[in-house]
Amino acid sequence: MSEHRRKQPQSQGGGRAASRRAAQQRPGRSAGPGREVPPASPGGPPGGQVAYGSRADARRADRRGGSGRGRPGGKGANGGGGSRLIDYPRAGKSGWKRYVPSWKLVGGTSLGFFAVIVAGAGIGIASVGTPDAHKTAVAQNNVFQWADGSQMVATGGSTNRQIVSIDQIPVSMRNAVIAAENESFETDKGVDPMGIARAVVNMATGGSTQGGSTITQQYVKNTFLDSEQTLKRKVTELFIALKVGMTEEKDVVLAGYLNTAYYGRDAYGIQAAARAYFGKDCKDLNPSESAFLASLLKGPNLYNPDGGIGAAATPEANEKRARARWAWVLDREVAVGRMEKSEREKYKDSDFPARVESEQARGLNGQTGYLVDVAKAYVLKNGDITAEKLALGGYTIRTTFEKPKVDALVKAVEDTRNDFLDVKKRPEYDTFVQVGAASVDVKTGAIVALYGGPGFDQKHYSNNANTSGVPVGSTWKPYVLAAAMQYGTQNSRGSGISIDSKYNGDDLAVINNREGKPLLAADGTPFRQKNESPEAHGYVTLNEAMRQSINVPFAQLVFDVGHSKVRSVAKATGILEESMDGNNNASFALGTSTPSAIRMADSYATFAASGTHREPYSVQSVVKGGKELPGFEPPKEARAMDDAIADNITKVLQNVVENGTGTKAKKLGRPAAGKTGTTDQNKSAWFVGYTPQLSTSVTLFRNDPNAKGKDRKLLSMNHVGGVDSIHGGDIPAVIWTEYMREALKGTPVKQFPEAEDIGVVADSAGAPTPTPAAPSSPSASPSTSPSTSPSMVSPSPSPDGKPSCRPGPWNLCDPTTSGGAGNGGNTNGNGGNTGGLPSGGNTGEPSPSQTGRPGRPGGSTNWGSTMGITGG
Numbered sequence: 001m002s003e004h005r006r007k008q009p010q011s012q013g014g015g016r017a018a019s020r021r022a023a024q025q026r027p028g029r030s031a032g033p034g035r036e037v038p039p040a041s042p043g044g045p046p047g048g049q050v051a052y053g054s055r056a057d058a059r060r061a062d063r064r065g066g067s068g069r070g071r072p073g074g075k076g077a078n079g080g081g082g083s084r085l086i087d088y089p090r091a092g093k094s095g096w097k098r099y100v101p102s103w104k105l106v107g108g109t110s111l112g113f114f115a116v117i118v119a120g121a122g123i124g125i126a127s128v129g130t131p132d133a134h135k136t137a138v139a140q141n142n143v144f145q146w147a148d149g150s151q152m153v154a155t156g157g158s159t160n161r162q163i164v165s166i167d168q169i170p171v172s173m174r175n176a177v178i179a180a181e182n183e184s185f186e187t188d189k190g191v192d193p194m195g196i197a198r199a200v201v202n203m204a205t206g207g208s209t210q211g212g213s214t215i216t217q218q219y220v221k222n223t224f225l226d227s228e229q230t231l232k233r234k235v236t237e238l239f240i241a242l243k244v245g246m247t248e249e250k251d252v253v254l255a256g257y258l259n260t261a262y263y264g265r266d267a268y269g270i271q272a273a274a275r276a277y278f279g280k281d282c283k284d285l286n287p288s289e290s291a292f293l294a295s296l297l298k299g300p301n302l303y304n305p306d307g308g309i310g311a312a313a314t315p316e317a318n319e320k321r322a323r324a325r326w327a328w329v330l331d332r333e334v335a336v337g338r339m340e341k342s343e344r345e346k347y348k349d350s351d352f353p354a355r356v357e358s359e360q361a362r363g364l365n366g367q368t369g370y371l372v373d374v375a376k377a378y379v380l381k382n383g384d385i386t387a388e389k390l391a392l393g394g395y396t397i398r399t400t401f402e403k404p405k406v407d408a409l410v411k412a413v414e415d416t417r418n419d420f421l422d423v424k425k426r427p428e429y430d431t432f433v434q435v436g437a438a439s440v441d442v443k444t445g446a447i448v449a450l451y452g453g454p455g456f457d458q459k460h461y462s463n464n465a466n467t468s469g470v471p472v473g474s475t476w477k478p479y480v481l482a483a484a485m486q487y488g489t490q491n492s493r494g495s496g497i498s499i500d501s502k503y504n505g506d507d508l509a510v511i512n513n514r515e516g517k518p519l520l521a522a523d524g525t526p527f528r529q530k531n532e533s534p535e536a537h538g539y540v541t542l543n544e545a546m547r548q549s550i551n552v553p554f555a556q557l558v559f560d561v562g563h564s565k566v567r568s569v570a571k572a573t574g575i576l577e578e579s580m581d582g583n584n585n586a587s588f589a590l591g592t593s594t595p596s597a598i599r600m601a602d603s604y605a606t607f608a609a610s611g612t613h614r615e616p617y618s619v620q621s622v623v624k625g626g627k628e629l630p631g632f633e634p635p636k637e638a639r640a641m642d643d644a645i646a647d648n649i650t651k652v653l654q655n656v657v658e659n660g661t662g663t664k665a666k667k668l669g670r671p672a673a674g675k676t677g678t679t680d681q682n683k684s685a686w687f688v689g690y691t692p693q694l695s696t697s698v699t700l701f702r703n704d705p706n707a708k709g710k711d712r713k714l715l716s717m718n719h720v721g722g723v724d725s726i727h728g729g730d731i732p733a734v735i736w737t738e739y740m741r742e743a744l745k746g747t748p749v750k751q752f753p754e755a756e757d758i759g760v761v762a763d764s765a766g767a768p769t770p771t772p773a774a775p776s777s778p779s780a781s782p783s784t785s786p787s788t789s790p791s792m793v794s795p796s797p798s799p800d801g802k803p804s805c806r807p808g809p810w811n812l813c814d815p816t817t818s819g820g821a822g823n824g825g826n827t828n829g830n831g832g833n834t835g836g837l838p839s840g841g842n843t844g845e846p847s848p849s850q851t852g853r854p855g856r857p858g859g860s861t862n863w864g865s866t867m868g869i870t871g872g
Helices: 015-024 055-066 095-099 103-127 171-181 193-204 215-224 231-247 250-260 270-278 287-296 315-335 368-382 387-392 403-420 473-487 542-548 551-561 563-572 586-590 597-608 643-659 663-668 731-743
Strands: 142-145 151-155 395-399 433-441 447-451 502-504 539-541 619-624 673-678 684-690 694-702
Touching: 142 368, 151 270, 151 368, 171 215, 171 250, 171 287, 171 315, 215 250, 250 270, 270 287, 287 315, 368 387, 368 395, 368 447, 368 619, 403 433, 403 447, 403 731, 433 597, 433 731, 447 597, 447 731, 473 542, 473 551, 473 563, 473 586, 473 597, 473 643, 473 673, 473 684, 502 542, 502 551, 539 542, 542 551, 542 643, 551 563, 551 586, 563 586, 597 643, 597 673, 597 684, 597 694, 643 663, 643 673, 663 731, 673 731, 684 731, 694 731
Parallel strands: 142 395
Antiparallel strands: 142 151, 395 619, 433 447, 433 694, 502 539, 673 684, 684 694
């Protein structure tokens, strides 16, 4: 084989691999001090250099060679550490000393950490804004006050809280809280560094994240944050507290904390707590009571003497803790200079403050629920306040209700019920007997008292004082007489008639329509009106008919004057149109309309005020955020009728009390006027009466308050209390008298105005003695267009006979009384029956008469605003 074709053997380290390895060598690489590398020889390793064995060897050699790099004059790996920013582990040290940091490293690190913290805090404080208070922190109750400004109840909001300003929080409470919670409050910036350190240690060791909170931090937590215990929430609280501490006044923060803290007994805030534990406003707290409330901030579950939740929170254990904490707070106040030692010595262990009964179980019990409901209805009707706004709370509502009068009315009702009713003995009769009552100030129209029922706590939620559907009976007759005196009758040729006008009073007398034709019953025969007793009275004056509450004269009079005129008078005195019976029958005159007790008391007050009407109202003022809201000024007065007419009605109703069906009211011992009322089948009984100062109505009826719809109907009161029937002159008059005696105690006795004789004597048709013709009125003429299309109403006669006497304190009939209680003003027909009595028509009725007294026009229809409490 030719020599040039023979492959030359490769020397170790030669070839392409050697070329690559040579290329990988960096320039300036040295084999070591004092050694030279000769030029490469194609025949083998240069200068006897040992060849690299592999790529891995080349990489390792490359890394080892790096240790020999350096700048001229620099030190190599063996020459000591080079220049480093952080000398750690420390160069020039050996062994464990290399790992001990120098003081420069420690100082620099600490300084840097502090700088980062400060910079971060600055950025955090600058960037964080004070958030809006969350809704639960500002949610409040509405505070309802009595007429004198004292608190009745706080209710209506989602949280039992009433926010007060710092000037309403006594200094003793401020001192107690600062001493116990945050001694440096007035000088710190909202946080306590040592407290924060303790909190951090607690969190680091897995303990509670609580601890270290200043008053400012607790205010921030209550107002702006939720209550979750997390590191994120704690950091957020810290930044907001710093911000608040630098921007808010200390008084704002302290008041905010005391208004948002929880004290137990469902009380949020210092005002609610003062009411819950001591039954007083927070401004009236003494130092001992303040120390007690401050001790509750430690945790009411364990410090409220009522007891709490858990085995450790028994009343006994809590009482012991509360006493110890209370004493400690007082001592602490002395220690920090917030109480004189002499003041502290006044409070011994035996002086631990007594608390009132827990309000949690009370709520809207007794009459409070009814009073609040009436006041709320008035607020919603008259102010620019929606139901939603009212539900958020924060309103202070000062009512017209006077606590002594409310208490007197409750006592009068309960004493009478307890003596008269016996549900166990007579369950079939005495069950479901209801009482409703209302009392109105004559001069102002203010509702000063009412009785709505046993109370919400007794599961009686309907307000009997403001109920509808209970016919008023013969207490309606004064409106018929007033209309005749104001507008006249078709027999008086347009002139107002006198109370001495005579009408037939015989039982079962035929009633004529406006045409002078008999009303027809359902069977086509003439309708005959029934009185309560079959006694033959003959023709009697209207004054006498009112005294004995004889039905027949008024059943005829309403046709002679016209139903619409009677409605007009009733409306002018405050009776709501929707509560009036719309039927134009004889029963309308006898009380088938259903006004509430509130409206009846207010309406009769118009008579007491000589014809001046004032709408009933229950709220004096409403305040929100320290500002009094508009819309709650007392309603303006309006002229309902001539004063001479009103005074004559009073004269007639005085006769009812002095000599008629209302004689039980004589026991009041001062001038009084009133009217009894009893409805068909004895389903309701009323007494409405007044003095020159106060007008009060009382109704008695029987139904199931929890029944619904058609099942909620009036039941007969025959045999209730063990007597055959109940009349307005009996139980209602007794309740009225007992209440009025107490309510007017200390009030000067005042006489009614003297009533002048007015009107013409205009007897009804058929009177035995003719009367002089009434002077014609140039402004009016007799009717020429009587009704021709009567509607028929079937009569509903009342039971015969007078009530049986019942021995005992009530003396339910008085045989010495002229007229007795037997003519209680029974109505014929309940609720406006249809199908028997003709309407008689509303056309051609006489025009109003004038008394000729300056500024007192008769028949005025200006009945004022409709701002009052609505009621059936």
